[in-house]
Amino acid sequence: MAVTVPAAAGQGAAVKGTSLWQDAWRRLRKNRLAVAGLFIVGFVVLASLAGPPIIEWTTGYTYDYIPRDSALIRAMPPLTGPDGSFSWTHPMGTDNAGRDILARVLLGGRISLMVGLISTLVSLVIGVTYGAAAGYLGGQLDDLMMRIVDVLYALPYMMIVIVLLAMFGGQSPFGQLILLFISLGAVSWLTTARIVRGQVISLKNQEFVLAARATGVSALRIVTRHLVPNTLGPVIVYATLTIPSVMLLEAFLSFLGIGVQAPLASWGSLAADGIQNIAIFPWQLICPGVTMAVTLFSLNFLGDGLRDALDPQMRKG
Amino acid sequence: MFRFVLRRLIITVPMVFVVVSLTWGLIRLAPGTFYSQERPIPAAVIQNIRAKYGLDQPWYVQYGKVIANTARGDFGISLRYLGQPVNEILWTALPVSATLGLLAYLLALAVGVVSGTIAALRQNSGVDYSSMAAAMVGISVPNFVLGPLLVLLFSLTLFWLPPARWEGFSVNLIMPVLTLAAVYMAYIARLTRAGMLEVLRSNYVRTARAKGLTDRQVLVRHALRGGLLPVLSFSGPALAYLVTGTVVVERIFALPGLGNYFINANLNRDEPLIIGIVAFLSILILVFNLLVDVAYGFIDPRVRY
Numbered sequence: 001m002a003v004t005v006p007a008a009a010g011q012g013a014a015v016k017g018t019s020l021w022q023d024a025w026r027r028l029r030k031n032r033l034a035v036a037g038l039f040i041v042g043f044v045v046l047a048s049l050a051g052p053p054i055i056e057w058t059t060g061y062t063y064d065y066i067p068r069d070s071a072l073i074r075a076m077p078p079l080t081g082p083d084g085s086f087s088w089t090h091p092m093g094t095d096n097a098g099r100d101i102l103a104r105v106l107l108g109g110r111i112s113l114m115v116g117l118i119s120t121l122v123s124l125v126i127g128v129t130y131g132a133a134a135g136y137l138g139g140q141l142d143d144l145m146m147r148i149v150d151v152l153y154a155l156p157y158m159m160i161v162i163v164l165l166a167m168f169g170g171q172s173p174f175g176q177l178i179l180l181f182i183s184l185g186a187v188s189w190l191t192t193a194r195i196v197r198g199q200v201i202s203l204k205n206q207e208f209v210l211a212a213r214a215t216g217v218s219a220l221r222i223v224t225r226h227l228v229p230n231t232l233g234p235v236i237v238y239a240t241l242t243i244p245s246v247m248l249l250e251a252f253l254s255f256l257g258i259g260v261q262a263p264l265a266s267w268g269s270l271a272a273d274g275i276q277n278i279a280i281f282p283w284q285l286i287c288p289g290v291t292m293a294v295t296l297f298s299l300n301f302l303g304d305g306l307r308d309a310l311d312p313q314m315r316k317g
Numbered sequence: 318m319f320r321f322v323l324r325r326l327i328i329t330v331p332m333v334f335v336v337v338s339l340t341w342g343l344i345r346l347a348p349g350t351f352y353s354q355e356r357p358i359p360a361a362v363i364q365n366i367r368a369k370y371g372l373d374q375p376w377y378v379q380y381g382k383v384i385a386n387t388a389r390g391d392f393g394i395s396l397r398y399l400g401q402p403v404n405e406i407l408w409t410a411l412p413v414s415a416t417l418g419l420l421a422y423l424l425a426l427a428v429g430v431v432s433g434t435i436a437a438l439r440q441n442s443g444v445d446y447s448s449m450a451a452a453m454v455g456i457s458v459p460n461f462v463l464g465p466l467l468v469l470l471f472s473l474t475l476f477w478l479p480p481a482r483w484e485g486f487s488v489n490l491i492m493p494v495l496t497l498a499a500v501y502m503a504y505i506a507r508l509t510r511a512g513m514l515e516v517l518r519s520n521y522v523r524t525a526r527a528k529g530l531t532d533r534q535v536l537v538r539h540a541l542r543g544g545l546l547p548v549l550s551f552s553g554p555a556l557a558y559l560v561t562g563t564v565v566v567e568r569i570f571a572l573p574g575l576g577n578y579f580i581n582a583n584l585n586r587d588e589p590l591i592i593g594i595v596a597f598l599s600i601l602i603l604v605f606n607l608l609v610d611v612a613y614g615f616i617d618p619r620v621r622y
Contacts, residue, residue, distance in 0.1 A: 151332060153554055154606045156598050158561040159579065163340050163591060166583035167347030248459055252565060255461045256580055268461070275465050275569070279473050289462035297457035 024233075027309040034305020040298035044291070048109030051102075061100035077283060095273065095284055104265050105288050111266040112292065115180055116247040120239050122185025123246070127192025128235065132223050134193070135200030146197065149190050157187045158249070165258040173261045180259060184246050195238055199231035233310045240303035244296040251292060267292035322611060329603045336599045337387050337592055341380065344588050351396050351586035370396070383592060392593035397585040403593035406578060414574035417566065418559045420494045422552075425501030430548065432502075433509025434541070437517060448506060455503030460562060464496035464569040493570045497562050501555060505548055513544035546617055553606040560598055 028034055055061055095101055134145040161183045169176050203209065204227060212222050251268025253259035260266040265273075267288045274285030352358065352366050367373045371382065386392055392403035432452075436445040471478045471492060479489050516522060517540055525539045564576030571577075575594055582590040 151328075154557065154602055155332070155336060156557050156560050156595070156602055158557075159595055159598065160336070160339060160343070162564075162579070162583055163343050163595070166580075167343050167586075244457070251459055252461070252561070255459075255565060256568065258583070268459070271459070271461055271465075275461070278465050278469055282469055285462070285465055285469075289459070289466070293454075293458045293462060296459075297453060300453055300457055 024306075024309040028305055031305040031308060033301045034309070037298035037301035037305065040294065041302060044109060044295050044298075045113060048106045048113060051106040052110075055100065055103045055106070059100070061103050066099060077281075095281075101270075101284065101287050104270060105267070105291050108265045108267045108270050108288055109291065109295070111177070111260055111264055112247050112250060112268070112295075115177070115184065115250040115260075115266065116243040118181045119184035119188065119246045119250070120242045122181055123188035123242060124192060124235065124239055126185065127189035128196050128228060128231075130189065131193035131196030131198075132200050132228055132231075135197035136204055136219070136223050136227065138201070138204075142197070146194075149193055153190055158252075161187060161249075161253070162256070162258065165253060169258055170261060173264045176259075176261045177264075180250060180253070184249055187249075188242055188246055192235060192238055192242070195234050196228070196231050199234060200227050203227055203230055237303065237307040237310055240306050241300065244299040244303070247292075247296060247299075318611075318614065322607065325607050325610070329600070329607070332603060333596055333599050334384065334387065337383065337596050338380075340592055340595045341383050341588075344586065344591065345376070347586075351588065386589075387592070387596050392596070393589040395582075395587055395590045397582065397587040397590065403589045406590060407575070407593055407597055410573060410575045410578050413572050414560075414563050414567070414576060416490070417493055417497060417563055417572065417574060418556075420490065421497035421562075422501065422555065422559065424494060424498040425505055426548075428498075429502045429505025430509050430545065433506040434513055434536070434544070436506070436510045437513035437544070438536075440514065445510075449510065452503040452506045455499045456507075458499070460496050460500065461565050461569060463499055464492065464566060467492045467496060468569075489570075493566050493572060496569070497559070497566045500562065501559070504551065504555075508547040508551055509544065512547040513540060516540050516544040519543070542616060546613070549609060549613060549616065553609040556605045557602050560602070 028038075095104070130145065130149075134142045164183055165176075165179060169179060200223075209222060209226055212226050217226075247267075250259055250266060251271070254266045254268030255272045257269075257272065260269050262269075270288035271285055271292070274281075274283075274288060278285050350372075352363070358366075364373075371379060390404075392407075395401045395403050395406060398406060432448045436448045439445055478492055521543075522535060522540050525535045530538070560576070563574055564580060566572070567574040567577040568580065575598065578590065579594045581587075582594065
């Protein structure tokens with residue numbers, strides 16, 4: 001017989017359905033901008049993780065290493081040695097204390113990415129719980145809870161975060177990071193809550209939930225096992241876009257001097273340091289600033305690409 | 318409509334007090350005081366300071382005073398700018414921030430709506446792609462990087478514009494406004510494009526075309542009105558973001574606006590000034606949000622209160 005395909009399919013394991021995620025991955029791969037974004041983000045993550053030990057091993061520089069030789073304690077332009085000739089020792093130059101800026105930018109990347117990731121996780125926990133509860137419980141409670149979200153949208157919450165960090169911050173660099181994770185997570189959950197609530201409302205009256213309820217599954221289990229997993233697509237998309245926005249907030253706070261504390265550094269605090277000397281040593285601002293902008297740019301493209309891939313109806317085409 | 322506005326205004330009052338109470342609580346719970354300093358202060362002096370500012374009274378008396386002050390709209394005397402009433406500081410700083418914010422928003426609106434509309438009309442063309450890429454750059458470059466880079470280019474290299482200082486309505490404003498507006502331009506352009514794309518495919522636009530209106534008439538009379546609704550609803554939160562943005566921009570360009578005072582007040586623990594600015598801006602934002610909602614009803618006939 002000429003037609004062999006149905007026969008092969010009939011033999012069992014040969015036909016595999018494409019799941020939502022495989023489908024999304026295929027579509028994402030076609031989006032060149034999103035793939036480029038993915039590569040750049042991957043590169044930045046790898047560089048911030050593996051970069052500092054490599055630099056320490058090859059040149060002896062760490063983010064807070066100040067040279068013993070006082071002649072080296074000065075700002076040197078990128079790719080320039082102490083004698084003014086070309087040198088690979090400091091690809092991004094040094095700051096006023098003679099510290100290697102590349103090592104500092106990579107450490108800043110670790111901190112900035114960590115704040116972005118963990119704060120987003122915090123916001124997801126709050127947002128998903130709140131949204132799922134409001135959506136599932138419904139009724140007047142839902143009205144009230146969403147009213148509160150509307151109200152919070154309109155408040156100058158960053159001002160309260162500024163007050164919080166200025167008042168309680170500065171105790172220890174580590175404590176400051178924890179404070180940042182929590183406060184930034186606590187102000188970024190509103191949209192997640194709205195998305196999850198909307199999804200839960202549209203899902204909760206479907207047959208599979210009814211079936212679960214009929215077999216005696218508890219409400220908590222229905223929400224956690226049946227409803228929340230089905231909202232993951234849009235939540236992941238939104239989370240990818242929350243990471244850059246949280247990183248921007250962190251940088252903004254660090255720029256004002258109430259975010260990440262010395263000796264740690266983030267891209268925002270490095271940029272703030274760089275601004276002091278912008279007229280004479282512009283690379284001190286440009287290096288961390290451009291690194292941050294490129295990373296955020298890539299994350300945004302990746303997030304947009306993910307949205308298009310996971311939700312074909314939302315596509316711009 | 319009237320009832321809707323009234324109800325919203327009534328909700329605004331407790332919200333402002335929640336924000337004020339939260340801020341006050343944070344300041345009070347924090348370790349240290351505004352008079353803490355490196356050098357130890359004699360106990361008698363501390364006692365005098367505490368008595369003068371009412372800090373020796375129980376907390377509920379102090380809290381009551383803060384709430385009463387907020388209700389009267391008189392926030393007392395600044396602890397740092399000695400003898401200066403907070404209200405006086407607010408009224409001198411407000412014009413700076415308001416000029417900055419208003420100009421930035423108008424610029425963002427003009428550039429964003431025009432480029433977003435053009436991008437939507439020529440979807441998937443070079444214009445579309447380049448303006449959306451520019452918008453993405455605008456969203457991704459932090460304003461504290463953009464601002465100094467503008468200074469580096471226009472002040473320190475080309476010597477066209479002064480790098481900082483407030484001189485009222487002058488060329489000094491060009492760079493701060495541009496820095497502040499960049500992000501909103503980008504957001505508005507994206508929102509306009511998305512809104513217009515949806516509206517251009519809708520039935521009522523097809524009807525307008527079918528009855529023989531020119532492209533321009535369809536766009537101006539019908540499509541823009543629906544396509545700009547997302548931009549309008551963004552205007553509410555945008556004001557809250559603008560407040561955050563001015564903090565950085567005022568800092569970069571050394572402008573004596575509310576944002577700059579707010580950061581200094583926080584670093585100095587100037588409680589009356591912090592609470593004054595927080596309360597003032599909260600009221601401003603809440604009222605503005607209400608105006609946006611009311612405007613929504615006028616523009617979109619489907620909305621009923």
